Amino acid sequence: MMLDFAKGDGLIPVVIQDDDTNEVLTLAYVSEESLRRTRESGQVWFYSRDRQELWHKGATSGNFLNVRSILVDCDDDALLIRVQPTGPACHTGERTCFHRSLDAPPHR
Numbered sequence: 001m002m003l004d005f006a007k008g009d010g011l012i013p014v015v016i017q018d019d020d021t022n023e024v025l026t027l028a029y030v031s032e033e034s035l036r037r038t039r040e041s042g043q044v045w046f047y048s049r050d051r052q053e054l055w056h057k058g059a060t061s062g063n064f065l066n067v068r069s070i071l072v073d074c075d076d077d078a079l080l081i082r083v084q085p086t087g088p089a090c091h092t093g094e095r096t097c098f099h100r101s102l103d104a105p106p107h108r
Contacts (some may be wrong), residue, residue: 004077005032011047012079016089019082025089026097030079037070042067044081063087 005012011029018025030038034045034054042055044065050053058064065083072079090097 002076003032003072003079004075007077011049012077014046014064014079015079016044016099017082018078021054023096024084024098025065025085025095035079038067039070044083048049050064057089058086061087061091063089 003012008029009032012035013027014030015027016025017023028046029049031054034047037045037054037056037096042068044057046055046057047053049074064086065081066086068082068084070079070081085095088095090099092099
């Protein structure tokens, strides 16, 4: 299967979902290299658009995302990775990045 990295200028969005609870934990991006490392290591690697570099989720926090399955959407340009997290997925310490209502005050 050939994934379409061209649509996203070399990146593909990936939804991260808890394999046990089905809770959506985060949305991030992968490059071909970060996806290769994810598949080889069994832990999620992202591509940081801000830092313009590969990012091994949990490398500094210890909150790894252990891969259970990787699913591809019908257009071959997005992924769903089902994981077993070892801690919070959000950099704020929350379990999921989706913990605020749209009407809540902005995060500082």
